[in-house]
Amino acid sequence: MRILYHHRTRGRDVEGVHIRGVVHALRGLGHQVTVLSFPGADPEQEPVAGASARKGRGRLGAWVSRMPGVLFEVLELAYNLVTLLRMRRAFAHIRPQLVYERYSLFLFATVWLARRHGIPVILEINDSALVERVRPLWLKHLARRIEGWCLRRCTGLVFISSYFKHQAEAAYGPIAPSVVSPNAADLAHFDPARHDRDRLRAERGVAGKVVCGYVGAFVHWHGVNGFVEAIAARLAESPELVLLLVGDGRTLGEVRALVEARGLSDRILLPGRVPHTEIPSWIACMDYAVLPDSNHYGSPVKLFEFMAMGVAMVAPDYVPVAEVVADGQTGWLFPRRQLDACVERVLELALRPDERRRAGAAAREYIVRERQWRNNAEQLLGLLPEAG
Incomplete structure (x- = not known):
């Protein structure tokens, strides 16, 4: 046709x-x-x-x-x-x-x-x-x-x-x-088997760490700045946890200033914008991911790309997200606009490697089955x- x-x-x-x-x-x-x-x-x-x-x-x-x-x-x-x-x-x-x-x-x-x-x-x-x-x-x-x-x-x-x-x-x-x-997601591009995870983690300074990641725009409707501010004071509770937040946008400067002011440059990494072709290699460094906020109607592409890479996401329970993420199975939902609940879930999962791996594998299977x-x-x- x-x-x-x-x-x-x-x-x-x-x-x-x-x-x-x-x-x-x-x-x-x-x-x-x-x-x-x-x-x-x-x-x-x-x-x-x-x-x-x-x-x-x-x-x-x-x-x-x-x-x-x-x-x-x-x-x-x-x-x-x-x-x-x-x-x-x-x-x-x-x-x-x-x-x-x-x-x-x-x-x-x-x-x-x-x-x-x-x-x-x-x-x-x-x-x-x-x-x-x-x-x-x-x-x-x-x-x-x-x-x-x-x-x-x-x-x-x-x-x-x-x-x-x-x-x-x-x-x-x-x-x-x-x-x-x-x-x-494009499974030919977002395929965890194509990436040497240990090598990438070593190159990017997160070897031996628990890595919670984000990839996308630093804009107010994704709530990255509020999330960083909310979790900064509690990172001491999880010494092995590192946040790897990839992307740029209007609120990136605000986030950088907060990280520097709190002396957290070794705990919250901000590599900036990367080409879309390189995003899978950054996701490969992550153990799980976070989407602090979204909106009532959108279907975030990043959600599907993370899941395709076998990386499950902590995400707000907006209807379009909940239609994709089965809470506790292919990811973890928290009540939207409740950053404290988001932070709690991120900190909790930092201590649960088996849960992260299980949900990540289930997320990948879901994308292979239904969302190519x-x-x-x-x-x-x-x-x-x-x-x-």
Whole structure:
């Protein structure tokens, strides 16, 4: 089948991981997939993107982020014209038999054009006008009108969590047939057997330690800064425990300052940002992991990648996380927004090596069985009329 995958994202970081995962899985099932991105946002180019290109995109992103909210949303609306022109060319050249789109707010052109051409169109819902977002939504009423129209008129919907699905059904009434398809992991890349754990731990200064890790953005909704502050005073209770927190973001400076002020540079390691290709080698150094916070609707990719590496995670009990982590079996849940409970669980597990190994092995088995990107591809294809 000829599939056109359209997105309006930067195609980088977690977005790029997800897009590549689905695209490569569809190709692995024998389909011809063409990715339609705006210039400079091809997710399949991320591994070879140069520093200068990234710097240029960073300047553009900073300029856009400072744009007044209403103006930004007007530009999002205007992007429908660009989409119509590019889609018409793509339809003529590729003649797709399916259009798959990573849904974006205010974007309706794809659904409208696909319906006019009689081509099935499936939307993947990672964002919505119904949820609280990092960037405030000014034209909320219009965004919801457009969103409801798209969700009712597309061929099928892929929600990354049941929370999104329930919100959409409550707000928009009867919507297109849908599936809940959380994120996944690439087992060829996230394979613990490919890494010499002892060598990596020695190289990174954590040999002989109990390592609790984190990989991802240092931003307020992941709560890393609050977690570090909460656990710093209690690290003396577990002398062998080391925190290995990988990544960068707005709150990294705050965390570094706290670590230095408390004299904990040997207990809380902050290597900064690493390329996605190197993340498995960092996870291989860890005995277990922590996700201090998330949100009500997201499906954290890092959760699946840790589990694929046989590293179970202490995580908040938001519905999308609890749909994936079986408490005490493939990981450990704590009541969301209760950092004290998170810290207690991390300290407790530092003393339980058998429990960490058992849960890690079960987590890996779960990903192998149910949450490879191939599973996502099979789910979305099941929404096509002939699949029923």
